[in-house]
Structure formats: structure tokens, C-alpha cells
Amino acid sequence: MGKVTKAKKKPLPPGRPRAFDPDRALNAALRVFWEKGYDGASLSDLTAAMGINKPSLYATFGDKQELFRKVVERYVQTQTPFMQEALEDPSARNGIRRVLNGAADSVTHPLNPHGCLLVQGALACGGETDGIKRDLAEKRSGSENLLRNRLLRAQTGGELPPEADPEALSRFYSTVLRGMSVEASGGATRKDLQSVIDLAMNAWPA
Amino acid sequence: MGKVTKAKKKPLPPGRPRAFDPDRALNAALRVFWEKGYDGASLSDLTAAMGINKPSLYATFGDKQELFRKVVERYVQTQTPFMQEALEDPSARNGIRRVLNGAADSVTHPLNPHGCLLVQGALACGGETDGIKRDLAEKRSGSENLLRNRLLRAQTGGELPPEADPEALSRFYSTVLRGMSVEASGGATRKDLQSVIDLAMNAWPA
């Protein structure tokens, strides 16, 4: 019988096996980029945190930009699914509030760097990082799209009045999300953000 | 008679006169830091934009961190006074709206880098930049204080109902300001931000 304690079968490939877990290494890289940003994170910072050396990094993840993209992908996959979930709430208004609450939890989580990687990863940076900046802006607009679609659905469903503007509303709540990230990065507490959320919900159409 | 075309008297100090205008040079440095952030701006970027060489930079402005602080000071002095002015509006509500409008103008100004230096100058960065980060967070809280004081005044003056929370309101509008900066930095237009502002004003206590 197979080893039941190990989830994956192991038809070991030829060659020397790698001595680190790429998944853990990627998570370590995520933390570094998260708290230092693309420019502020050096390869030495990264390899030190990941517990590997540069050739291993390059062989496994590519150059710094590729690594960053993989990190962003990991971030999106692990830190944002709560949004889709929240937006499944039968009430769009509740859904949005739950998105804001979840984001507030995330950007002030005591075990993670404060703020959102998609915001502080590369807001302003130098050199050939335009692609990075565009990537992050795209990912950010992803969550805005989520909100907009939910709001459009709410309008056709009657929860939002016909004169409401789902486009503007999704942009507004996205802006509040970005703002909360900046505030958290600057030291705002979860409680601080709660009062922001409560007020932001006042903008909901009467 | 004195030279009437020159504003300042000129009791030239001894030594070789400097060949550049420190004011213009500082403005050039401001632009570089504004669009590349602290980490992304190299001394080569700075000296190239300022039109001077490194020894002149060091003699006049100190090292990179000192230069950045002077740049931030310049930024605050030139880009934020519109806030005090706007908050002198007899209506606090109008004042806040004018602050948001002015900020939207500023962060999308076609001749300047998009976004706010106090936000994107050093949100996440590496090395010994903790002081820089704290400085910027402090400057940001400056505008929040402005809003809070105005709102407190509005409450004692009766424009805001007693049950309103000036603390929370100022934090909310500050958060919207930071969010608009991020959005502008990511490509949002002035028009986009206007719809955000209109919705943000809905949060004003009934």
C-alpha cells in the first residue's frame, strides 16, 4: 500500500532532488515583497528569507520580475478569495460591507505586513518597472470589477434603485479599500478602519 | 540706485558663487521622488534632473534622506495649502468637499506625477528607511488633523449634530483622500475621482 501520510505520490524524477519547498520559499518571498516593495526588496533579502541561494532562485522562479509576478499571483490566490465569498451574500449591501470588513482584517492582520501588496508593492518605482506597475493596477481593477458586477446584479435584481450608479459605487468602494490599505500601512488599527467602513456604508443609495 | 529688476539685494558672499538655483534644483528633485519614490530614485536620476553633480548636491542638501525630507517639506508647502484655504469655507461640509475636489485636481494634474508624494514616496521600502516612512505618515496625519479640527468646530457651531463623530469623519475623508491618490497613480481620471467624491459626501451625517 502507498504511504497514507504523504498526500502526493512520489515517482521521483532523476537528478538531485531540490532541498527546499518551493511553496514555502514563495511564501517567504511574498512576505519580503509585501513589506519592502519591489524596489526595496533586494535579491539578498529574498534569498535570505527564502533560505536558498541565487542560482536556485533563478532556476525555480526566474528573474526578479518573474518572481514578483509569481508572488503577486500567490497573493491574489490566498488573500482575495474572501471577496467572491463575501459577495455571494444575498444582500449586495451586506456583501460589500463584508468585503470591506475582510479587507480591514487583512491589511491589519498582526501576523502579516500591514497594507495590501497590490497597493504598496510598486506604487512609485524606478527603472524598467512600468510593467510591474501596470500589472498591479490590473490586479487592483480585478477587485473593482468584482464589486461592479455584484452591484449591477443588485440593480437588475431590484436591491439597487434604477437611478443608482453601479460604476461609480464600485469605484467608490474600491477607493475606500485602497485608502484603508494606506492607512493600515501607516499604522491605523483594525478599530480605526471599522469606523471608516461604517461611514463608507452611508454612501449606499437610500 | 539699486537694480530694480532684481528683487533681492546682493551683498555677494565670498567664494565661488553657485552656478545653479537651489530652488529650481529642489523642485527637480521633488519631481523625481514624486514619480519614482524614495527607493526608485537614484542619485544619478536626481543629479541628472537637477542639473548638478553629486558634490554640489551633498554640499547644498545633505545626503539622500536629508534631500528627501527637504523635498517633502517643499511638497507640503506648495501642494497642500489649498486645504487650509478650503476649510475656511463657512460651511464645513462645503469645506470638506472643496478639499476633496482640490486633492482630486492635484493628484491628476496633467503636469505633475499622478498621485500624492506623501502616499507613494515611501509606502513600502527597504533598508534604513523606517524614519522616512514615519515622517510621511506624520505628514499625512497632518491633513487628517486639519479635517478633524474643522469638524470639531462644525460640531460646536451646530453644523454637525452632537451625535456625529468628528474623529471618525476625519479619518473617513482622509482614507478617501489616500484612496484617490492610489487610484490616480493607477490611471484614474479626474472625472473618475469626481464620482468618488460625490459618493463620499453621502457619508456626511444627515
Next chain:
DNA sequence: TTATTTTTGTACCAATCGGTACGAAACACA
């Protein structure tokens, strides 16, 4: 003129940057 003072440009510093060449090491297979 000479002396003094300050700025300028060049040339340079050690350290670090992102990125790689290369041989030893560790596995499967024969």
C-alpha cells in the same frame, strides 16, 4: 598681485545591485 573662501567637475571609493559560470554533490538507473 596674493590670499582666502566657496563651488565646481572629475575621478574615485567600498559596497551592493541583479544575474551567472562552474564544479561538487545527490539522486535514479543501469
Next chain:
DNA sequence: TGTGTTTCGTACCGATTGGTACAAAAATAA
């Protein structure tokens, strides 16, 4: 025991980083 294959660690690459030493240049004062 090889042999093939892949990763590992070290040592290194040229370029760039932030920061300076130094002497020529440009001004005033004597």
C-alpha cells in the same frame, strides 16, 4: 560501479549604488 541528470554552493561578473577626495575655477578682500 559507473552514467546521466538535476540541484547546490561558491565564487564571480559588470554595472550601479550612495557617498567623497581633490584640485581647478571663480568669486571677494587685501
